[in-house]
Every structure is written in C-alpha cells, then in structure tokens.
Amino acid sequence: MSKTISIVNQKGGVGKTTTAINLAASLAVLEYRTLLVDADPQANSTSGIGLDPKDIRTGLYEVLVNEVPAKDAILSTEYQYMDILPSNIDLVGAEIELISVPNREKLMKYAFSKIKDDYDFVIIDCSPSLGLITTNSLAASDSVIIPVQCEYFALEGLGKLLNTVKIIQSGMNPELQIEGLLLTMYDMRLRLSNQVVDEVKMHFQQLVFDTIIQRNTKLSEAPSFGKAAISHDAESKGAINYLNLAKELLHKNGLTKSGAADFNIQTTNN
Numbered sequence: 613m614s615k616t617i618s619i620v621n622q623k624g625g626v627g628k629t630t631t632a633i634n635l636a637a638s639l640a641v642l643e644y645r646t647l648l649v650d651a652d653p654q655a656n657s658t659s660g661i662g663l664d665p666k667d668i669r670t671g672l673y674e675v676l677v678n679e680v681p682a683k684d685a686i687l688s689t690e691y692q693y694m695d696i697l698p699s700n701i702d703l704v705g706a707e708i709e710l711i712s713v714p715n716r717e718k719l720m721k722y723a724f725s726k727i728k729d730d731y732d733f734v735i736i737d738c739s740p741s742l743g744l745i746t747t748n749s750l751a752a753s754d755s756v757i758i759p760v761q762c763e764y765f766a767l768e769g770l771g772k773l774l775n776t777v778k779i780i781q782s783g784m785n786p787e788l789q790i791e792g793l794l795l796t797m798y799d800m801r802l803r804l805s806n807q808v809v810d811e812v813k814m815h816f817q818q819l820v821f822d823t824i825i826q827r828n829t830k831l832s833e834a835p836s837f838g839k840a841a842i843s844h845d846a847e848s849k850g851a852i853n854y855l856n857l858a859k860e861l862l863h864k865n866g867l868t869k870s871g872a873a874d875f876n877i878q879t880t881n882n
Contacts, residue, residue, distance in 0.1 A: 615865065616724065616734040617791055618651075618753040623769055624740035627759040627796035627825060629656040631857075632737035634831070634850070635757075637661075637840030638858035640694035644732040644867075647686065650699035651720075651749050652739035658698040661689050662838025665700040673702040675723050676748070677709050682723045683730075690843065695731075707744040717784055720748035732867075742776050750780045755791035760812055762798040762805040762824075767812070791864070794857065796825040823857040826850070 619632045629652070636648040650657040651672060655665035674680040675697070686695050710716045728734060736749045750756065756777060760766050774790075781788050793816055799805045813820050825831075831850025834841045841851035862868060 613865075613867070614728045614731055614734070615755070616728065616736065616753045618736040618738050618746075618749045618756045619759065620738040620746060620749065620756050620773070621758050621760070621769075622740055622742050622746075622773055623761075623765075626761045627794075628652075628740070629660060629737050630831065630835075631757065631759050631794060631796065631825070631854075632657050632735050633660045633835070634840050634842065634854035635858055635861070636694055636733070636735040637691060637842050638855045639733050639735075639861075640689075640691040641842055641855070642858055642862070643693055644862075645730065646691075646694045647727070647731045647734045648689075648694060648696045649734060649736040649749075650697065651703075651736050651745055652699060653701055653704035654739070655699045655701065655703075656835070657737040658696065658700070660835040660838065661696060661840065663687070663696070663698055665698070668698045668700045671698045671700055671703070673699065673706055676706050676719050676745075682727045686727070690839075703745065710744060716744065717747050717751050720745075721752035721785075724752050742773070747780070747784075750777065750788060751784045753785070753788060755789040757791045757794055757821075759794045759796045759825075760808075761796050762802075762808040764804065764808075766808045767815075790819055791861070792821040793819050794821050794823070794825065798824045798826045800826070821857065821860055823853060823860050825853045825857070828853075 619628045621628055636646045639646045658665045670680055670685045675682050675685050686697050688695055738746045738749050795809055826849050828848055828850035830845040830848035831841045834844035837844055
C-alpha cells in the first residue's frame with residue numbers, strides 16, 4: 613500500500629510545513645519509506661531539512677512544467693527512509709505557465725503515478741492558497757490533513773477549504789478523504805487554546821486527531837538548523853507530539869511495524 617497525503621490549509625502560519633517535515637521524518641524514523649514533496653514556492657520544506665532552494669536545479673517546477681520525470685528530481689535526506697522532491701521560487705510561475713495545458717489539474721497525479729509505489733507515504737506540503745498547485749496536490753492525494761491552530765481565528769476559512777475538498781471529490785478525485793484535522797500551536801496554560809480544542813472537537817468529532825501539537829521552542833527552532841525536531845532534540849515535546857501523530861496515522865490506516873503504533877510517548881517539558 614502507498615498513501616499520498618496533502619497537508620493543506622489556505623491560512624498561513626498554521627503549521628503546515630512544520631507538520632509536513634516532522635510527520636514525514638517521524639514516519640521515516642519508524643522505517644516507512646516516505647517522500648516529502650515541497651509544493652510551496654516559499655520552499656520552506658526544502659530549506660527546513662537543510663537544502664538551499666537556490667541550489668535546486670531540478671524540482672517540482674521542472675516536473676510539472678518541463679515534464680521532467682519525478683524520479684530525476686528526488687533527493688535523499690539524512691533519513692534512510694525519507695526522500696524529498698524539493699522546490700524553489702520558480703514554482704510561483706507554474707500556475708501561469710500551465711494555464712492552457714490540457715488536464716492541468718492532474719499533472720502532479722500523473723507525475724507521481726510513476727514513483728508512488730516506491731514509497732509507503734507521500735507527504736505533500738501545500739502552499740497557503742487554493743490555486744492550481746494546491747488543486748494538483750489534492751487531485752494527486754488519497755487524503756488530506758488540515759492543521760488548525762489553537763487560536764482565535766482557528767475556524768476562519770475552514771468552511772471554504774472543506775468546500776474545496778468537496779469540489780475535488782465530486783470532480784477530479786472522488787476517492788479523496790479527510791484524514792483528519794490536526795490541532796497545532798496548543799498552549800495548555802491558555803483558556804483560549806482549550807476553548808478552541810473543545811470547539812473543534814464538538815464540530816468535527818471523529819475527524820479530529822487525538823494527538824495535539826503543543827507550542828514548543830525546539831520545534832520552532834529546528835528548521836533554522838535544517839532539521840526535523842526529532843533530529844534536533846528527540847526528547848522535546850514537539851518531536852514526541854509528531855512521533856505520536858505518525859503512530860496515530862499508522863493505527864488509523866491499519867499499519868503497524870514491530871508494534872510501533874501501539875503506544876503513546878509522554879512529552880517532556882522541553
């Protein structure tokens with residue numbers, strides 16, 4: 613089995629890239645073959661694992677616009693079980709250049725069809741928009757994870773995003789599912805954070821992941837070192853949160869390897 617999951621929300625600053633990097637790294641640590649796809653022109657997933665986007669000569673732009681085989685754009689990472697299909701600022705022009713291309717919404721799906729079976733999971737970091745590249749990501753995906761920050765405007769725009777998912781489901785990808793809503797940036801000391809958790813769980817119930825991503829200094833600073841949190845500080849609460857998310861994801865999909873998804877690690881105070 614291979615599963616492609618888009619990390620998507622048109623709101624910026626909700627933890628999409630943090631989730632993409634750390635979920636992919638956690639799956640890799642659990643020895644699941646994982647491909648991280650940077651589908652954001654800001655290329656934060658690329659830089660967040662230690663690559664300089666300015667040095668990327670072949671990335672997602674070349675795959676979509678120039679029809680370069682995806683396998684030729686994939687690079688290895690420090691993790692034995694994790695690769696990346698990187699991006700750079702060139703991707704910002706792809707939507708304009710592809711405007712007249714037939715079936716332009718399915719270019720990513722076609723490109724990934726040739727490499728998808730090489731991986732257990734393909735994790736796509738989407739840009740904070742609902743444009744053509746994000747549409748391509750959704751058309752190529754089996755499911756979506758929607759990060760929702762535990763702040764005042766948490767549910768703002770969520771209805772529009774869910775409507776976009778329904779449009780994709782009714783047209784170009786009827787198999788697309790919502791993997792879950794992921795609560796991020798949680799601070800247990802704040803009444804507002806707890807109110808948001810209660811509200812999201814009340815509205816969406818089983819769609820909400822049990823795992824909640826807490827605010828954590830180590831998690832925030834890890835990208836500046838070009839590392840996932842699990843490499844930067846494996847005992848930090850951020851690293852443990854994402855490892856637990858990976859295990860919950862595996863459990864939801866009926867996948868376990870040596871019992872890896874059968875327990876939940878307690879966080880530290882880091």
